[in-house]
Amino acid sequence: MSYTLSNIILLADAGASNGAFYSTQTLAIVTVIALILILISVLLFRVKYMLRKMAAEKRPDDPELSEPTFYESKLLPIWINRNPTVTAVIISTLLLVIGGASYFIYANEEIGVQQDYSPKQPIAYSHALHAGKYKIDCQYCHSTASFSKQASVPSISTCMNCHSYIDAKDKYDGEVSPEIQKVRDAYKSKTPVRWVRIHNLPDYAYFNHSQHVGVAGLECQTCHGPIETMEVVRQDATLQMGWCINCHREANVDVANNDYYEELHKEMQGMGRKSITVAKNGGLECGKCHY
Numbered sequence: 548m549s550y551t552l553s554n555i556i557l558l559a560d561a562g563a564s565n566g567a568f569y570s571t572q573t574l575a576i577v578t579v580i581a582l583i584l585i586l587i588s589v590l591l592f593r594v595k596y597m598l599r600k601m602a603a604e605k606r607p608d609d610p611e612l613s614e615p616t617f618y619e620s621k622l623l624p625i626w627i628n629r630n631p632t633v634t635a636v637i638i639s640t641l642l643l644v645i646g647g648a649s650y651f652i653y654a655n656e657e658i659g660v661q662q663d664y665s666p667k668q669p670i671a672y673s674h675a676l677h678a679g680k681y682k683i684d685c686q687y688c689h690s691t692a693s694f695s696k697q698a699s700v701p702s703i704s705t706c707m708n709c710h711s712y713i714d715a716k717d718k719y720d721g722e723v724s725p726e727i728q729k730v731r732d733a734y735k736s737k738t739p740v741r742w743v744r745i746h747n748l749p750d751y752a753y754f755n756h757s758q759h760v761g762v763a764g765l766e767c768q769t770c771h772g773p774i775e776t777m778e779v780v781r782q783d784a785t786l787q788m789g790w791c792i793n794c795h796r797e798a799n800v801d802v803a804n805n806d807y808y809e810e811l812h813k814e815m816q817g818m819g820r821k822s823i824t825v826a827k828n829g830g831l832e833c834g835k836c837h838y
Contacts, residue, residue, distance in 0.1 A: 575650070578646050578650065582642055582643060582646065585638075586639050589638070589639070659749065661747065661786075662782055662783070662784065662785045663783075664745055664782045665780060665782070666743040667743070668742055669741055670726050670730060671726050671779075673777075673779075674777045674778070675775065675776050675777055675778050676778075678774060679775040685767045685774070688701040689701070689767075690705075691756070692756045692760045692761075692767075693760045693761035694761055695757055696757065697756060698756045698760075700742055702739075703733045703734045703739065703740055707731070707734050710730050745781070746770075746771070746782055751837055752788075752836055752837065753836050753838050763798075763800070763825075764805070769794075770783075770784060770786075771783055771784075792831065795824070795826045795830035795831060796825075796826045797824065798824060799823065799824055800822075800824070800825055800828050802823065811828065
């Protein structure tokens, strides 16, 4: 995986907030050490048993050597008593399989997955208030989503279009809202607001907002979830490769109402087809997302 420093910091924050164990190298080392120690313990028990057996043959009258050992204990099945080495191999194999399966599940579902990540922002901006209650269009603030790869983060001047006049004094006993005051202070001092990025793909994964918003006509909620209900924005989807692929397999391309797909529409009409999924239109080609 190729991650920038910002990715690493975000993953560390996500791990700390979720209480997860976000160090693959440490997990692998601990697992290997644990398995080695278990195997060494079993082998040492076996060596001790063999040495005791040899000593008992030379000193059959020694009462200490005549006492049953761990491997001769009646608490264990006879097969284990007679086949300790095979038993050790079987136990070690089972531990390796269980450990490997656990690590696979962990790596597949946790490493790099920031679902529900919701960091504290420098200004408490409520999407539930702006996008939900007041119905402000997402692209008023994220204005480049329909024609650019990136969905732009609004400049502080965009905020001031409204908050030069709106100060919410009625909710703060005649005083300007502390969060709105932060906006005005940043505008006055020409200091950019350092928003914390939430949705962050690995460097090797390519995603173009204009292709999805401008061409496909997807709503923001398709990927970002019910953003208009969030007081604090969180990552709603996993954004894993499987999640994207499933969408491409299920979503139909709107070829009839989009000039972008004019040629494709003509081909489909000639074939007598009414719909085509993104996957059938090249949406599963590796080079579309990995370059």
